[in-house]
Amino acid sequence: MKIILLGPPGAGKGTIAKVLTEYDGSVQISTGDILRAAVAAGTELGKQAAAAMSAGNLVTDELIMGIMEQRLQEDDCKKGYLLDGFPRTIPQAEALQVLLEKMGEKLDAVLELEIARDIIIDRLTTRRTCTQCGEIYNVKSKPPKVEGVCDVCGSNEVVQRDDETKEAINNRLEVYQAQTAPLSDFYKDTGLLVSVTSSDKETVMAALEPKIG
Ligand code: ADP
Ligand code: ZN
Secondary structure: OEEEEEOOOOOOHHHHHHHHHHHHOOEEEEHHHHHHHHHHHOOHHHHHHHHHHHHOOOOOHHHHHHHHHHHOOOHHHOOOEEEEOOOOOHHHHHHHHHHHHHHOOOOOEEEEEOOOHHHHHHHHHOEEEEOOOOOEEEOOOEOOOOOOOOOOOOOOOEEOOOOOOHHHHHHHHHHHHHHHOOHHHHHHOOOOEEEEOOOOHHHHHHHHHHHHO
């Protein structure tokens, strides 16, 4: 399947992407993960993205399109992909359409996760991420077995992201409202939009069924 996951930070896009990956082998492509890896590795791309990211602002459309144009042409995308965190602006959505047309591909659906703001803030402030493998934990609902140590890869770098302080979270939610929320109407017009108010597996699969079944 070829799906865009739309929804504010903390809505559960990454979790849903993993569920859908297991369903049919489609690959999860998270622009946030790609950028964080670049920052950690200290590449040129990472240097260009770091400041905007730690403040919770978006990096430029040019930078993101450069990444995605390459990424979508890699072999593992042939089975399908789940776009997590992209597109994030109307210009990115328009550029994606042009790119897909050029590649002769079509999206199956845009899955929008509509989650209440207080739930999101609670989730984000309690979220912890493994900087090595990207596994996501939650200090209340899903702590690692040993505090600070990743169950999956064993690294002791399960930490709070620097854009998950209260200040940065508020900014990310504002940025989402201003720049990304308009994508909902954009995709409604194309007939691809599927909205759900819960990120649990059964709800999401039932909603997607008509598009992918
Ligand atoms: P979130 O948890 O907010 O969905 P992500 O992991 O998707 O966060 O992204 C983290 C940061 O990476 C964003 O705050 C932004 O700075 C940058 N970023 C990720 N994807 C994009 C994108 N498509 N366009 C611009 N910036 C992006
Ligand atoms: Zn890990």
